[in-house]
Amino acid sequence: TSYYDMPVIIKGAGKLTGKTLGGLSYGLMLGISTLDDSTGWANQLMKGKNRYEVVSRIKQDLFSGNSFIGFMHTSSLTDEEHIFSIDGMPNFLDNKIGIDGQIIMNQHDNKGIYGSVSFSPLGIFSGWIDYIQFDKGLDINTLGYLWREDYSQTKLGFQLQSLEPFSVIRDAS
Numbered sequence: 001t002s003y004y005d006m007p008v009i010i011k012g013a014g015k016l017t018g019k020t021l022g023g024l025s026y027g028l029m030l031g032i033s034t035l036d037d038s039t040g041w042a043n044q045l046m047k048g049k050n051r052y053e054v055v056s057r058i059k060q061d062l063f064s065g066n067s068f069i070g071f072m073h074t075s076s077l078t079d080e081e082h083i084f085s086i087d088g089m090p091n092f093l094d095n096k097i098g099i100d101g102q103i104i105m106n107q108h109d110n111k112g113i114y115g116s117v118s119f120s121p122l123g124i125f126s127g128w129i130d131y132i133q134f135d136k137g138l139d140i141n142t143l144g145y146l147w148r149e150d151y152s153q154t155k156l157g158f159q160l161q162s163l164e165p166f167s168v169i170r171d172a173s
Helices: 042-048
Strands: 009-020 024-032 052-064 067-076 081-089 099-107 111-119 126-132 151-160
Touching: none
Parallel strands: none
Antiparallel strands: 009 024, 024 052, 052 067, 067 081, 081 099, 099 111, 111 126, 126 151
């Protein structure tokens, strides 16, 4: 059953989040939902076709909080759909070079990859290259959103921008 175009009743949910002094962020969300409607809260919780969802996230800050590496997991325990993700973003040379990336995988070994490298040497000039690739059969729509599978794209960009506002113009690129 797909949920993204139907009204959903959330029967109960819980969240635990925090961050340690060492820069480790963590989060855990649990939820119970259904498409069935019942009159009372106890009836909703005990009857109907319940769906159980879990989302977990761990992220470690690196280089004095300027960069990070993280892991995320989403599960729909009812459908036994499990999605795993590793992402990171290191920045170098006072944020003049940035690398951003993510790898997504489901339990059927379908993958998704996102990578980006950006370069901003002078402040007014920046350039980047992005790569996106999603395998056929990668479906993360149970607890996420993927607008298209079986897709790849490479983008290259350059930008000149004004960092200082002038007259009535606050930003120009």
